[in-house]
Amino acid sequence: MDPVLKVTDLSKSFSRAGKKDFFAVDHVSFALMSGEILGIVGESGSGKSTIAKLITRLIDATGGKIEIEGQDITGLKGREMIPVYGKVQMVFQTPKGSFDPRRTLGDGICESLRNQGVPKAEREAKARALLEQCGLPGEFLERYPHQVSGGQCQRAAIARALMCDPKILILDEATSSLDVTVQKQIMELLQELQQKKELAYLFICHNLALVQQFCDRVIVLWDGKIVEQGLPDDVILRPKSEYAKRLVEAVF
Template sequence: MEPILQVNHLKKVFHQRGKRDIAAVNDVSFCLYPGEILGIVGESGSGKSTVAKLITRLEDVTDGQIVLDGQDITHLKGSVLKETYGKIQMVFQNPVGSFDPRRTLGDGIGESLKNKGVSKAEIRAKVAELLEQCGLEPEYMDRYPHQVSGGQCQRAAIARALAVDPKVIICDEATSALDVTVQKRVIDLLQNLQENKNLSYVFICHNLALVQQFCDRVIVMKDGRVVEEGIPDEVIQNPKEEYTKMLVESVF
């Protein structure tokens, strides 16, 4: 089976005036297969979120290659890059901050459809359908981000990601700002959507127990590098690297 996403020797160096350069991501390679959930774990500063921003092209790559659905997207710009967002979407850690506070949730969810020239009536119908798929009543489309809970806002953010029928969704700490009960509901939602739509996820998370429960494979990052990779049960129960052992011991 061909991977839906392939990351080859990815590198990101941040240049700071008068200071040493920082290699936030250093020679990272991995594959994501259709219908797979790949977890990325590591401490804060390990490079997890930078990898997410590089894959979704929110940050430019210093070196390496990103191949999405057979297309090299590493250096795409402008309208060609925008087209790739029909295949890959991101769900962020702070759901409320990811929406424009002056616009309704429905506006945010339907924006990608509006950009495609879809009519207002069709957008409202599609947004209502997406909200229902994500466990929210259609009237939520007329609410503003500050008028809903964090969990409801994250469901709306997932609905927004689904609007373009992507093949890959990057979840960057998408559940970490939620309490445990809401977190479970969002994970259940992601699982149902993944099964019904054969989505592939890159699930960036610092919660090893959650990764063990939710992901098919996991990679462990430290100082911008991948130090271990495997099936979550194996990596967590029999870690090979000292760093992974330390991570596991700090949680379990």
């Protein structure tokens, strides 16, 4: 099977006066297969979120290559990225922060289709249907972010990400700011959607238990480098690298 997302030697470095460059992401390579859930774990500052931002081109890579369905997107600019955003979408860590406080959830959810020129009635019907799939009543389209709870907002964010039928969903700590019961519901929703729509997930997380339960494969990131990768059970129960051992010990 061909990978939907392939990252080769991806790097992001910052130059520092008088010192060697600092690598936030240091020559990272991995591939995400169609319909696969790939977990990325690591402590704060290990470069997890930077990878998410690099793949979505919110920041520019300083080296390496990002391919989505065989297309090299590393050097695409502005307008050229728009079709790519139809394939990759992201769910952010802070549900409320990812919606414009002055616009309704519906505005935010429909924005991608609005930019594609889909008529209002059509895109709203789709948003309503997706919102219901994500477990929220259609009236939530009219609500403002401050009028809904964190969990509800995150469901809306998932609906928004699915509006343009992406192949890849990047979940950047998507459940970290939610309490455990809501977290469980969101995970169940994500699992259900993944099977129904054959999505590939890049699941960025620092909760090892969640990764073990949820992911097909896992990458352990430390100091911007991949220190270990494999099946979640192998990595978590039988860690080989020094850092993965420490990470696991810290949790269990």
